[in-house]
Amino acid sequence: MQRRAFLQTGLAAGVMGMGGVTAAPHLLKLSPRTGLKGPIRLSSNENPLGIAPAARRAIIEGLVDANRYPQGSGRMIEALAAKHGVKPENIVLGAGSTEVLKMTVHALATPSGRLIVAEPTYEDGPWYAGALPVEVVKVPLRSDYSHDLDQMQARASAGTGTVLVYLCSPNNPTGTLTPSADIDAWIASAPDTMYFLVDEAYFDYVEDPRYWSAIRWVPERPNVVIARTFSKVYGMAGIRLGYGIAHEETAERLRRFRVRNNANHLALVAGMASLDEAGFVERSLDVNQRGKRILHECLEDLGLDYLPSHTNFVMHRITGDLKTYREMMLERGIRVGRPFPPMLTHSRLSIGLPAEMEQFAETLKALRKEGKV
Numbered sequence: 001m002q003r004r005a006f007l008q009t010g011l012a013a014g015v016m017g018m019g020g021v022t023a024a025p026h027l028l029k030l031s032p033r034t035g036l037k038g039p040i041r042l043s044s045n046e047n048p049l050g051i052a053p054a055a056r057r058a059i060i061e062g063l064v065d066a067n068r069y070p071q072g073s074g075r076m077i078e079a080l081a082a083k084h085g086v087k088p089e090n091i092v093l094g095a096g097s098t099e100v101l102k103m104t105v106h107a108l109a110t111p112s113g114r115l116i117v118a119e120p121t122y123e124d125g126p127w128y129a130g131a132l133p134v135e136v137v138k139v140p141l142r143s144d145y146s147h148d149l150d151q152m153q154a155r156a157s158a159g160t161g162t163v164l165v166y167l168c169s170p171n172n173p174t175g176t177l178t179p180s181a182d183i184d185a186w187i188a189s190a191p192d193t194m195y196f197l198v199d200e201a202y203f204d205y206v207e208d209p210r211y212w213s214a215i216r217w218v219p220e221r222p223n224v225v226i227a228r229t230f231s232k233v234y235g236m237a238g239i240r241l242g243y244g245i246a247h248e249e250t251a252e253r254l255r256r257f258r259v260r261n262n263a264n265h266l267a268l269v270a271g272m273a274s275l276d277e278a279g280f281v282e283r284s285l286d287v288n289q290r291g292k293r294i295l296h297e298c299l300e301d302l303g304l305d306y307l308p309s310h311t312n313f314v315m316h317r318i319t320g321d322l323k324t325y326r327e328m329m330l331e332r333g334i335r336v337g338r339p340f341p342p343m344l345t346h347s348r349l350s351i352g353l354p355a356e357m358e359q360f361a362e363t364l365k366a367l368r369k370e371g372k373v
């Protein structure tokens with residue numbers, strides 16, 4: 001098939017696919033971006049802008065080669081190495097950063113080791129440890145919602161065997177960060193046998209000068225792995241592309257646990273185009289800031305406390321029961337975040353487009369008038 005004819009077919013299929021989406025009858029809101037019916041998704045920390053325009057074009061063009069096994073992982077690895085000032089051998093691609101978390105737990109938390117995590121934090125580390133003889137040690141966050149590094153260190157140093165420490169900063173679901181100087185101090189003093197998995201999924205959203213990447217440890221410390229993703233600021237959550245950055249020895253250990261060809265062809269072409277597209281990251285950050293301002297104003301009007309967020313989501317107080325609150329929101333066409341025990345007096349709300357945030361604010365205020373929040 002000629003490339004042009006294929007592109008037209010691909011485009012037509014895309015449009016038909018969008019029109020074919022059916023919505024549950026009670027979910028009648030229109031998405032301001034797609035015009036489709038369905039709940040507004042403020043639940044999974046996705047980028048409401050969609051993918052970068054150049055990535056969209058690259059996917060449509062890339063469909064021509066979708067019958068072939070992926071070719072572009074070498075180029076992507078080179079591009080990421082250059083972006084981060086490391087060697088290609090330090091980069092491990094994943095189907096989302098989820099696969100990097102899985103590889104790291106499987107490669108480094110065994111045999112019979114311990115995984116030290118905060119509580120609450122992103123659940124995937126413990127989830128992938130679940131099938132292994134790995135003890136998961138949960139250490140509550142401090143009252144300022146930073147990681148309690150002293151307690152984590154005490155728990156990590158007690159006992160024998162392999163130790164993997166998972167540090168998510170900024171942390172999901174709280175949006176709060178743990179000062180990078182404190183993380184650095186621990187890594188600097190830790191034995192080589194203690195491994196660190198530093199999850200920087202929300203790195204691009206942070207403006208706080210107390211925050212920087214842990215990538216600086218990679219050349220000298222084989223016990224540090226950093227996880228990054230194209231799912232958030234690049235808006236590629238549905239396409240699945242992430243990567244780990246680690247010392248070459250450690251990167252090789254992780255690769256043994258990857259699924260071969262894990263970065264698919266369309267993810268690779270979209271990822272390359274996203275890296276090259278000027279201005280998209282800035283637009284993502286700007287939309288996020290505007291949405292967050294609308295949310296903050298609404299929560300302040302209603303006297304509902306919220307945590308300072310360095311991400312594209314905000315953890316805020318609710319009154320009453322979280323399950324009922326989530327159901328009430330869904331009935332009104334808004335999907336909010338899942339429960340994060342033990343923070344069951346809070347709801348995690350992802351930042352959508354400004355129009356979506358206005359709709360959320362109106363809904364919350366209406367619920368307040370009815371005495372329901």
Ligand SMILES: Cc1ncc(COP(=O)(O)O)c(C=O)c1O
Binds near residue numbers: 097098168231237242
């Ligand atoms: C902290 C954190 N890490 C990792 C992920 C997984 O992202 P992905 O697999 O889409 O890269 C998420 C997703 O929300 C996250 O919040």
